[in-house]
Amino acid sequence: MAFRILIVDDSTFFRRRITQILQEDPELQVVGEAKDGMEAIRLVKQLKPDVVTMDVEMPVMDGISAVKQIMAQCPVPIIMFSSLTQDGAQATLNALDAGALDFLPKKFEDIALNKKEAVILLQNRIKALARKTPATTLRPLARLRESLARPKASKSGLGSHSSGLARSESSNVSSVSRSYSNKTYKCLAIGTSTGGPVALQKILIDLPASFPYPIIMVQHMPASFTQAFANRLNELCNISVKEAQQGETVKNGVAYLAPGGRQMTIEGHSGSAHIKISEAELFPQATYKPSVDLTFESLSKVYGGDVLGVILTGMGADGREGCRALKAKGSKIWAQDEKSCVVYGMPQAVTVANIAESNFDIGQMASQIKAEMLK
Template identity: 65%
Template sequence: MTYRILIVDDSTFFRRRIKQILEEDAELEVVGEAKNGEEALTLVASLKPDVVTMDIEMPVMDGITAVKKIMASNPVPIIMFSSLTQEGALATLNALDAGALDFLPKKFEDIALNRKEAILLLQNRVKALCGRKVFGSHFLSRTRSEAFNSANTLPTHNVNRIGSTASRKTNLGASHLSRYECLAIGTSTGGPVALQKILTELPSDFPIPVVLVQHMPGSFTQAFAKRLDDLCDVTIKEAANGDYLKPGVCYLAPGGKQMTFEGRAGHVKIVISEPERFPDITYKPSVDVTFESVAEVYSGNVLAIILTGMGADGREGCKKLKANGAKIWAQDEQSCVVYGMPQAVTVANISQANYDIAHMAGHIINEIVG
């Protein structure tokens, strides 16, 4: 099967470069090129590509505006190309807000050791999005109340247990009798949207700390943590070396580094390391590295969740956690952008439950609060 790709970029050189790389894979065919968002709208409607690669800064119509209009008229999986700067991070998050599913830096050397690795990465990321169903914007920048009202779609028998936002804020701490001492979540492609869906539903007095690992460049994680913190009732911060884990605070692993822990439950300190400390680990940050450290500190008193993403990062960490008695969940295939990481823990019989992302937060609250 051949997948049809539309390339959108105002640089003739970059379009030629991407076309050459993609068509080195026999399964990928570039069926059209556009030099701005306005041309992209017309070509998406006429060519009906399987995936669109989209630049952010373009004349006539920029990439973010184009994504919004495409998702409103002819939804299609879109992967953004962005710069690894603070401005690039904010623009990329806005593009994900508008409905894009994934992103890559325009300088491939920022994420790959050599040309061959960069080529495979781009080809695989594009193919992973082919065939995915998309339905307009993901609403990353909605208000807290809007996010809660739209995502709170638990079955009726669960709603009364969880109650309204206000009742959860006042009752969760008092009712916490759970064995859990940490919630750990790992994700990659599609993760920013999936994490937002979960974290906007957690109450401010969530009774345990939360550790988050999202595959993301170092220049992106601070901006992503701030955006989530603005949306959520729980506190969300980019993890810093020496931070002590506190209930109701979510710690996002910084991009380009590894996050581990030391100490004992109730007095756990974050250790942020340069990637050289883990020379054989591909992902920076790595779910496996963080989850294995969580297992060492908290043993089995952990609820660990693997969300949408390519590859199998998290499988070994979850295996260690489960051997200690922890509970492992995964996002279900239907609600994933890419069913790679959740599939890895599911087919290995590590995951004990698979949930739609729309219901995940409710299941977390019921499980931890009881």
């Protein structure tokens, strides 16, 4: 049976274009179209689609308002179409906060080398979302909204959630049967893709301002989005978060987000590491820009076995080989568990390869990191 898709966009041309692309795949069936957010809400209730594609700017009701109401009334996986501009990035991040699971640029040439590649990417992203039931897919988003309802964090470490394991969520640690190692650490590394913005926020917002290690993050995201995403994380979190820049020294207590569209590696040694940002063309073997594999492999050369590597929700297998390199040096590798992933691709890849030592629900990941690293 084909997955049922509802397309929401005020452009008749774009709706027709997306319909043609999706219906080239026998696993996808477009069951309806809406020209504004209000009509989308009505049709979601009436048609009960498996996935909704949603435009941001529309008359009568915009996409973000529609997402909020759909998620409150009849939750369904939603993928946003947005422009690759600063305003588009802000709007898309707002849509993810409202409950959307994924996003793609409206100009397909921005994400693919040719039409065929773009068509396959769009079809696969929608099928990946459709395979998750709303109850399991949307659980991490509900948890994130609870996190965002807290008072604004304090960079001084005196904020409302700077007490580390003393916070109430520490009860989650005892509910998971595992013993913590006596390893020493010098770096936390996180790699993610589809569903990652929500998962990253959930983890970082729960880390204390006094977190004593650098955090290296790779999120598959367009170049125009990573700066806006880093800024948003910085506003929400106790720790400092920034988009990584060429040549800067890696500092403890700072989270560095790899710039979209390029590659980030870490060079030097653990006592004096620095960031190198390279044009993607220098690494033709890397499918993703940025690539978790490339960044994690560089960390294995700088920090050896003193890294906790974490792979979160995402399509594909990026991160598996980078995690393999880290584990070979003695580092620990964890992965998000299947039930809390938007797409169980990247975590599954490291788990099936017997690289991941433990799998955790996204709601428990921050507590587990603190229990392991803040001894």
